[in-house]
Amino acid sequence: QVQLVESGGGLVQAGGNMTLSCAGSGLIFNWYVMGWFRQAPGKERELVAAISSTGKSTTYADSVKGRFTISRDNAKNTVYLRVINLKPEDTAVYYCGASKYTSNWSKVEAYDYWGQGTQVTVSS
Numbered sequence: 001q002v003q004l005v006e007s008g009g010g011l012v013q014a015g016g017n018m019t020l021s022c023a024g025s026g027l028i029f030n031w032y033v034m035g036w037f038r039q040a041p042g043k044e045r046e047l048v049a050a051i052s053s054t055g056k057s058t059t060y061a062d063s064v065k066g067r068f069t070i071s072r073d074n075a076k077n078t079v080y081l082r083v084i085n086l087k088p089e090d091t092a093v094y095y096c097g098a099s100k101y102t103s104n105w106s107k108v109e110a111y112d113y114w115g116q117g118t119q120v121t122v123s124s
Contacts, residue, residue, distance in 0.1 A: 002026040002113045004096050009118030012086055016122070020081040022096030022115055029077040030054070033099045035111060036070060036081045038092035038120075045095065049081060050105035059105055064090075086122045093117040 008020040020036070035050035049060045049070035058070055064083075072079040079096060097111030104110055 002098075004098060004113055004115035006094065006096055006115040006118040009094060009120045011121045011123065014086060014088055014122055014124050016086050017082075017084045018086065018120065020083070020094055020096075020118060020120070022079045022081075024077045024079075024098060024113075027098060027113065029098075030074040031100055032112075033102060033105060034070075034072060034079040035097045035099065035105055036068075036079070037095045037097060037108065038090075039095065039117075040092040043092075045108050047106040047108075048094070051079065083120075086120075088122045088124045091120060091122050093119050 003025045004022055006022045030053055036048045037045045038048050039045040048064055049068055051058045051070045051072050055072045067085050069082040095117045096115045098113040099111045102110035
């Protein structure tokens with residue numbers, strides 16, 4: 001049974017920093033593209049960042065470039081999202097997803113497995 005478990009969310013003041021983690025089990029982790037998505041109330045789930053199976057390639061939403069960094073440790077079956085200089089508009093539930101076959105990392109439908117999400121709230 002595949003499981004993705006996010007952790008590291010919480011309440012932080014604007015300008016603060018945070019690291020989210022997503023631990024995978026039940027899958028061959030280094031076969032999968034891993035993505036971080038977020039969903040704010042009343043909005044669609046959107047890609048924040050994604051990383052290739054080897055970790056050599058990454059992509060970011062324009063709104064987070066320079067503030068968010070995605071990385072992975074395949075030996076630990078874990079993907080990370082380091083976020084700095086958080087803004088109130090970053091408030092959302094953050095999800096990690098795993099995709100085995102996709103050429104479009106930003107497409108929600110391309111991801112085979114999802115975690116339960118972790119809430120990030122940024123106060124102004």
